[in-house]
Amino acid sequence: xxxxxxxxxxxxxxxxxxxxxxxxxxxxxxxxxxxxxxxxxxxxxxxxxxxxxxxxxxxxxxxxxxxxxxxxxxxxxxxxxxxxxxxxxxxxxxxxxxxxxxxxxxxxxxxxxxxxxxxxxxxxxxxxxxxxxxxxxxxxxxxxxxxxxxxxxxxxxxxxxxxxxxxxxxxxxxxx
Numbered sequence: 191x192x193x194x195x196x197x198x199x200x201x202x203x204x205x206x207x208x209x210x211x212x213x214x215x216x217x218x219x220x221x222x223x224x225x226x227x228x229x230x231x232x233x234x235x236x237x238x239x240x241x242x243x244x245x246x247x248x249x250x251x252x253x254x255x256x257x258x259x260x261x262x263x264x265x266x267x268x269x270x271x272x273x274x275x276x277x278x279x280x281x282x283x284x285x286x287x288x289x290x291x292x293x294x295x296x297x298x299x300x301x302x303x304x305x306x307x308x309x310x311x312x313x314x315x316x317x318x319x320x321x322x323x324x325x326x327x328x329x330x331x332x333x334x335x336x337x338x339x340x341x342x343x344x345x346x347x348x349x350x351x352x353x354x355x356x357x358x359x360x361x362x363x364x365x366x
Contacts, residue, residue: 203266205256207248208300210342213238217345219308236293244288253283300335302345309336320359321352327343332356 216234276291307316
């Protein structure tokens with residue numbers, strides 16, 4: 191997909207761009223009550239078209255950066271993957287249709303997923319405010335899956351805060 195990465199005669203860099211608050215929401219559900227069966231995971235990437243538009247804007251912002259005078263001094267150029275599915279389109283990220291094609295065929299997701307076991311007081315939440323799994327005794331979830339929506343950045347500090355709070359709750363040190 192990116193053959194120029196294998197060219198040892200040239201220096202290169204990777205400039206990633208993405209939307210911090212995607213609107214698309216996936217799901218994780220059980221296929222059966224058998225714990226050995228894998229869950230059904232539907233990430234629903236780009237299901238909400240606003241995520242395509244946001245990604246298009248993010249990519250074009252990155253291109254503006256690469257096309258700045260300082261980057262040009264170093265010979266920076268934008269790479270367009272040779273994707274069979276997108277060959278019928280002009281290879282130009284300024285073209286929304288081309289960008290969408292590349293996104294749907296070759297885009298990568300970030301690695302800070304959250305929200306699969308949402309915490310809250312309503313019936314749709316998987317865990318309650320004390321991180322207890324609803325309907326299951328003696329089980330808590332203490333990770334980024336309890337966050338109801340994505341964080342605009344690395345969730346490490348937030349997950350640490352959740353864990354600290356959970357330890358207080360478990361040890362009955364939490365104030366009401």
